[in-house]
Amino acid sequence: MSSTESTQAAGNGHDEPAPLLRVEGLKKDFISGGSRMLGRAGNVVHAVDDVSFSVARGETFGLVGESGCGKSTVARCILRLLEPTAGRIVFDGVDIGPLAADEMRRLRRRMQIVFQDPFGSLNPRMNVEAIVKEPLVIHRIGEQHERSNRVIETLELVGVTEQQARRKPHEFSGGQRQRIALARALILQPDLVILDEPVSALDVSIQAQVLNLLRELQERLNLTYVFIVHDLAVAEYFCDRLAVLYLGAVMELTDRERLFRAPLHPYTGALLSAVPVPDPAVEREREHVVLAGEVSDELATGGCRFKARCPIGRDRDICGEEEPALIAHESGHLAACHFPGELHWLVEPSASEES
Amino acid sequence: MSTSVAEHGQGAGLSPEHGGHVLRVAGLQSEFRSRRGTVKAVRAVSLELEPGQRVGIVGESGSGKSAFALSVLGLLEPPGYVVGGEVILNGRNIAELDDRQMQTVRGKEISIVFQDPMSALNPVKTIGQQITETIRKHQPQLGKKGARAAAIELLRDVEVPAAGRRIDDYPHQYSGGMRQRVMIAIALANQPNVLIADEPTTALDVTTQAQVLTLLDRLVTERGTAVILITHNLGIVAQFCDVVYVMYAGRVVERAATADLFAHPVHPYTEALLRAVPRPDQLAQGPLPSIPGAPPNLAEVAPGCSFESRCPLGRGHKLCRTEVPVSTAAIGFGSGGATAECHFAKERVAEYLDGDATTA
Ligand SMILES: Nc1ncnc2c1ncn2[C@@H]1O[C@H](COP(=O)(O)OP(=O)(O)OP(=O)(O)O)[C@@H](O)[C@H]1O
Ligand SMILES: Nc1ncnc2c1ncn2[C@@H]1O[C@H](COP(=O)(O)OP(=O)(O)OP(=O)(O)O)[C@@H](O)[C@H]1O
Ligand code: SF4
Ligand code: SF4
Ligand SMILES: [Mg+2]
Ligand SMILES: [Mg+2]
Numbered sequence: 001m002s003s004t005e006s007t008q009a010a011g012n013g014h015d016e017p018a019p020l021l022r023v024e025g026l027k028k029d030f031i032s033g034g035s036r037m038l039g040r041a042g043n044v045v046h047a048v049d050d051v052s053f054s055v056a057r058g059e060t061f062g063l064v065g066e067s068g069c070g071k072s073t074v075a076r077c078i079l080r081l082l083e084p085t086a087g088r089i090v091f092d093g094v095d096i097g098p099l100a101a102d103e104m105r106r107l108r109r110r111m112q113i114v115f116q117d118p119f120g121s122l123n124p125r126m127n128v129e130a131i132v133k134e135p136l137v138i139h140r141i142g143e144q145h146e147r148s149n150r151v152i153e154t155l156e157l158v159g160v161t162e163q164q165a166r167r168k169p170h171e172f173s174g175g176q177r178q179r180i181a182l183a184r185a186l187i188l189q190p191d192l193v194i195l196d197e198p199v200s201a202l203d204v205s206i207q208a209q210v211l212n213l214l215r216e217l218q219e220r221l222n223l224t225y226v227f228i229v230h231d232l233a234v235a236e237y238f239c240d241r242l243a244v245l246y247l248g249a250v251m252e253l254t255d256r257e258r259l260f261r262a263p264l265h266p267y268t269g270a271l272l273s274a275v276p277v278p279d280p281a282v283e284r285e286r287e288h289v290v291l292a293g294e295v296s297d298e299l300a301t302g303g304c305r306f307k308a309r310c311p312i313g314r315d316r317d318i319c320g321e322e323e324p325a326l327i328a329h330e331s332g333h334l335a336a337c338h339f340p341g342e343l344h345w346l347v348e349p350s351a352s353e354e355s
Numbered sequence: 356m357s358t359s360v361a362e363h364g365q366g367a368g369l370s371p372e373h374g375g376h377v378l379r380v381a382g383l384q385s386e387f388r389s390r391r392g393t394v395k396a397v398r399a400v401s402l403e404l405e406p407g408q409r410v411g412i413v414g415e416s417g418s419g420k421s422a423f424a425l426s427v428l429g430l431l432e433p434p435g436y437v438v439g440g441e442v443i444l445n446g447r448n449i450a451e452l453d454d455r456q457m458q459t460v461r462g463k464e465i466s467i468v469f470q471d472p473m474s475a476l477n478p479v480k481t482i483g484q485q486i487t488e489t490i491r492k493h494q495p496q497l498g499k500k501g502a503r504a505a506a507i508e509l510l511r512d513v514e515v516p517a518a519g520r521r522i523d524d525y526p527h528q529y530s531g532g533m534r535q536r537v538m539i540a541i542a543l544a545n546q547p548n549v550l551i552a553d554e555p556t557t558a559l560d561v562t563t564q565a566q567v568l569t570l571l572d573r574l575v576t577e578r579g580t581a582v583i584l585i586t587h588n589l590g591i592v593a594q595f596c597d598v599v600y601v602m603y604a605g606r607v608v609e610r611a612a613t614a615d616l617f618a619h620p621v622h623p624y625t626e627a628l629l630r631a632v633p634r635p636d637q638l639a640q641g642p643l644p645s646i647p648g649a650p651p652n653l654a655e656v657a658p659g660c661s662f663e664s665r666c667p668l669g670r671g672h673k674l675c676r677t678e679v680p681v682s683t684a685a686i687g688f689g690s691g692g693a694t695a696e697c698h699f700a701k702e703r704v705a706e707y708l709d710g711d712a713t714t715a
Contacts, residue, residue, distance in 0.1 A: 065560075066560045066561075066562055066563070067530065067531050067532070067559065067560045067563065068530060068531075173416055173417055173649070174416050175416070200557070202416065202587075203414075203415050203416045203587040204587055204589065204628060204631045204632050205415060205627065205628060205631045205645050205646040206415075206416060206645075207631070208631040208633070208642075208643035208644065208645035208646075209645040211633070211643055212642040212643055212645060215642065216642075230559075230560040230561060231561075232561060233590070233632070233633050233634070234633055236633070237633035237634075237643070238633075270562070271561055271562065274561040274562050274564070274565040275561050275590065276565075276568075276588070276590030276591050276593060276594040276595075277590055277593065277594075278589040278590045278592070278593050278617070278629070278632045278634075279593055279617060280593040280594075280613045280614045280617050281614065281617075281618075282593075283590075283593045283594045
């Protein structure tokens, strides 16, 4: 059965509710490295290279992968802050590609993004009340009095008091600023919130506060999240389903349980093994597989894009000749690898001792 | 079994009686002054570092970790001022040196790696220029050619691929992980005895983070460089550090060998911090334990314990509200250097020892 994401999303006979968001065959190219001074033409970077997934209402969908693998670009294409090179974004049944600017603006009310950097994304000259109110002004929602009430309500939701609302961003700690950014995203009562590394800059106790708040708000307001994160412990704690990206393409896509307990793709395995565990007793026993090399913008021609760094594909001909397709190896567990599940090279000494 | 507790800390590098410190900070105090008041960011912090030791500093955002690091290096800028304490590096007090003298020490005996490599690197100079400048500052005898050769060697050391060619690249042509390794290369250019790394991996993904840690690890083992690692990632602390200092509101509230700290946090703040880390087994159990409330305003330090308003243990104890706890040796743990700043430190240690005795 080839129940890939897109056929699933298109409805495969089951009575599943239509997903809130469908990303179909998304591609985004950038021209990079061009230099007029050196008379050098730029080369094309396939930042996002045929990515498909769907997100159900109320679900948290995670995007993980190394720096530069295309996570933020996917996010920006979903909101059409960037025009995709190819592919479709379907939001609540509507293909947003052909929408005119004003229609898109109306839709954008329902899809919000919280950027990674709570310092850079808040205007330092405005006070918190004005910052949170601004989206209402931009979208011309409500009149003065109603707007103020909604600001207070929303700030209350994220735990910022009315008195604090008169202060400026620099007077808040990192965690509080992230709450303000969140209030700004929530004030329009969106259906979908894209969270681009929302807790990476925070210390663990504040991170815990923000994650708890996100969970609570999700339940209360039935929010749908696309969660971009490089901390895999946070991803595992927070996401229902996840896609692992590498060089712009999905390597593996499944639910949390299977991704973290029974990954099929060697890249996922390597990522998981690189995560330090907050337990010195475990750490002393553990072997970290440090992936050699790093993500390069040059895409290997032909074959698997992970081959240059893959511990098992290195000496296998097929890996260099044929690009593995992203297919379901069991229902709801997609991986793009010719040898899915061959992760014996990852086995940790401590894990084998236990059995 | 209580002996197992004792064994944990041994050999892990907490030995206050040892005189061979490459760095010894005593009672360091720094503050930020403004019209609205004086923020006492570092309130008498002491720290000892032996050659080849890896010390971690963790703690809440705003607890003074960066201010401490900058103060040690004499890099704190107005409105920030060092107002007290000693920084003994290789046997002399560098807190007394003036700017010019400090320049001969910084980069040579002690270096720092900052969190954000993009803002710390000069975008219009090649990587090579930036490294050779640092090298020639302290080793002028090397000459241009020699410095360039040394720079290539350094880039190789930090595992920049095709170092000989890529030395002439500009920072923007490097990936985030490569830039961070260049920062480490620059910090190491003159082989300092002490390296302070302030959140060197926060902006990096797990694989790059692992590469940077492997590199730091090699430094310690091959060159005997002593490292102070400031981070909020407790996984990294568990993996890398021998000793951990926990900071809260400008004070070191607990210090212990890494294994002890994770197994037996004595200070209630440390315990709360450890519990806030997401773990897979928490999934079903709902919200992550976070620490309610906010840290105290460092401009008006109240009487009593600075963690009191958030402390589950201290709540309702008059002592906690009225008297500042002093640093208490956590006797029974490790080699004896462990301390915690809590009125109930002794009781907490005793409980742990009892618990261990009954489970044995
Ligand atoms: N405006 C642009 N012009 C040229 N290249 C770009 C542009 N934006 C992104 N890229 C490239 O596209 C790729 C994907 O970038 P993206 O920002 O989506 O990565 P990411 O997964 O979000 O990484 P990070 O974890 O570092 O945020 C990278 O190679 C990046 O250099
Ligand atoms: N330039 C400044 N002016 C006034 N106060 C400052 C300044 N820089 C830092 N502070 C204050 O000094 C205290 C310590 O700050 P510091 O940067 O050392 O914290 P930190 O522990 O490094 O936090 P983080 O984990 O967020 O990096 C904080 O309360 C902060 O608000
Ligand atoms: S297809 Fe081959 S190279 Fe690619 S991940 Fe699988 S084993 Fe590795
Ligand atoms: S002294 Fe009191 S308030 Fe402070 S940490 Fe200890 S128990 Fe808590
Ligand atoms: Mg990004
Ligand atoms: Mg800091």
